[in-house]
Amino acid sequence: MHADHSGRREAREEGEKARALLAKSRAASAAAGGEPILEVRDLVKHYPLTQGILIKKQIGAVKAVDGVSFDLAAGETLGIVGESGCGKSTVAKMLVHLEQPTAGAIRYKGEDITKLSGRALKAVRRNIQMVFQDPYTSLNPRMTVGDIIGEPYEIHPEVAPKGDRRRKVQDLLDVVGLNPEYINRYPHQFSGGQRQRIGIARGLALNPEIIVADEPVSALDVSVQAQVVNLLDRLQAEFRLSYVFIAHDLSIVRHISDRVGVMYLGRIVEIGSDEQIYDHPTHPYTQALLSAVPVPDPTAREHRERIILHGDVPSPANPPSGCRFRTRCWKAQERCELEVPLLAVPAVFRLADTPAGHDSACHFAEEKQVVPPEGLLETQEETQEETQGETAADDGAPDGADGRGEASDGDDGASDGEGGAPDGDDEASDGEGGAAPSGSSRAD
Numbered sequence: 001m002h003a004d005h006s007g008r009r010e011a012r013e014e015g016e017k018a019r020a021l022l023a024k025s026r027a028a029s030a031a032a033g034g035e036p037i038l039e040v041r042d043l044v045k046h047y048p049l050t051q052g053i054l055i056k057k058q059i060g061a062v063k064a065v066d067g068v069s070f071d072l073a074a075g076e077t078l079g080i081v082g083e084s085g086c087g088k089s090t091v092a093k094m095l096v097h098l099e100q101p102t103a104g105a106i107r108y109k110g111e112d113i114t115k116l117s118g119r120a121l122k123a124v125r126r127n128i129q130m131v132f133q134d135p136y137t138s139l140n141p142r143m144t145v146g147d148i149i150g151e152p153y154e155i156h157p158e159v160a161p162k163g164d165r166r167r168k169v170q171d172l173l174d175v176v177g178l179n180p181e182y183i184n185r186y187p188h189q190f191s192g193g194q195r196q197r198i199g200i201a202r203g204l205a206l207n208p209e210i211i212v213a214d215e216p217v218s219a220l221d222v223s224v225q226a227q228v229v230n231l232l233d234r235l236q237a238e239f240r241l242s243y244v245f246i247a248h249d250l251s252i253v254r255h256i257s258d259r260v261g262v263m264y265l266g267r268i269v270e271i272g273s274d275e276q277i278y279d280h281p282t283h284p285y286t287q288a289l290l291s292a293v294p295v296p297d298p299t300a301r302e303h304r305e306r307i308i309l310h311g312d313v314p315s316p317a318n319p320p321s322g323c324r325f326r327t328r329c330w331k332a333q334e335r336c337e338l339e340v341p342l343l344a345v346p347a348v349f350r351l352a353d354t355p356a357g358h359d360s361a362c363h364f365a366e367e368k369q370v371v372p373p374e375g376l377l378e379t380q381e382e383t384q385e386e387t388q389g390e391t392a393a394d395d396g397a398p399d400g401a402d403g404r405g406e407a408s409d410g411d412d413g414a415s416d417g418e419g420g421a422p423d424g425d426d427e428a429s430d431g432e433g434g435a436a437p438s439g440s441s442r443a444d
């Protein structure tokens with residue numbers, strides 16, 4: 001019980017420390033007045049739908065992503081949230097060049113990387129790396145951890161000459177809070193949280209500037225999620241990383257993001273700072289998503305309005321005309337059917353100095369506070385933790401503040417990673433390697 005309680009406290013303290021560091025590095029970055037590191041403009045990905053066996057005829061297209069634009073500042077975290085199938089992973093794959101866009105631009109430091117090829121593309125890809133969702137299937141069970149993390153160096157030998165690789169990989173293990181002596185172990189000898197640390201170490205191998213994390217904690221136990229999020233926070237501060245953090249869990253996104261974009265059927269429908277989106281949402285879809293976020297406090301829960309959306313998400317092969325959300329929206333009127341709402345500050349808020357004045361693609365945008373403000377939620381969580389710490393029986397949750405606390409002998413029975421794991425070079429960063437971050441400091 002007490003171990004669990006102090007584990008949570010340590011995790012929280014670690015998170016606070018990382019956030020303080022981060023705030024410092026962001027202040028420095030803001031003072032430098034930098035351009036966005038990444039500018040995404042009107043990004044489109046349509047997958048053709050074909051018919052016929054011998055002669056394939058295109059009969060339509062799945063509009064997985066249909067005009068997505070956003071900026072990412074250096075050192076910033078942009079969260080992207082939305083229901084399954086709304087196009088989040090497709091955006092992520094285009095950012096790291098695992099998918100070629102149908103149209104649109106992805107500008108990295110001003111240069112459109114969708115137009116690059118050969119050496120120029122290879123050089124840029126080093127700087128934008130991906131961390132995948134499922135640590136159980138994204139690591140090759142037949143490769144040692146050292147080979148998995150060091151694999152990117154095969155493609156970028158200039159980053160780490162052969163004689164240097166073992167040390168670099170050990171540095172990386174250390175950086176993500178794993179014992180460098182585990183270098184010869186296999187993925188099945190690690191727990192889920194530790195495997196995700198391995199995935200993160202691999203993502204860092206190239207010393208990238210941007211990490212695209214696609215649901216990096218969704219497959220993990222709740223008790224381990226906070227540790228991995230804290231690790232990402234700390235690494236961001238330490239290496240001045242910028243993150244695109246994709247998730248369907250709004251509470252996790254709030255914890256880590258500076259800004260949040262909400263996606264629906266291939267488009268961003270609302271985007272703003274975490275405060276704007278969570279405390280002053282103006283798009284009905286965001287409000288509906290927020291109304292479904294669990295609220296721990298029963299009193300707050302009673303006062304929270306639940307918005308139940310009717311019907312299913314329409315098919316991205318045949319999205320509704322005008323506003324794509326209109327078929328499920330309680331405010332929809334004729335205009336919504338005829339006119340595509342632009343993602344911009346709604347006219348009603350343009351002249352007012354209000355947090356509701358952020359980009360929202362709704363003809364009838366209006367502010368609605370759906371969940372209690374963050375301050376209130378945090379107080380509630382703390383109170384709840386205090387109470388649990390005093391009264392609950394020890395549930396034995398592996399809740400140490402660092403990765404080493406969690407199944408440290410690497411033999412915790414997380415053996416299911418063996419089954420069905422692909423051949424390891426599946427999607428994981430596409431074999432792109434990179435320099436190990438030089439300064440090494442442990443999570444603990």
Ligand SMILES: Nc1ncnc2c1ncn2[C@@H]1O[C@H](COP(=O)(O)OP(=O)(O)OP(=O)(O)O)[C@@H](O)[C@H]1O
Binds near residue numbers: 062085087
């Ligand atoms: N290779 C493909 N061919 C055809 N359709 C695809 C392909 N990849 C994705 N899609 C479709 O594109 C849409 C968006 O998929 P995507 O995986 O990007 O959504 P998502 O928001 O990440 O969902 P999830 O959280 O379930 O992964 C879905 O309708 C999906 O079926």
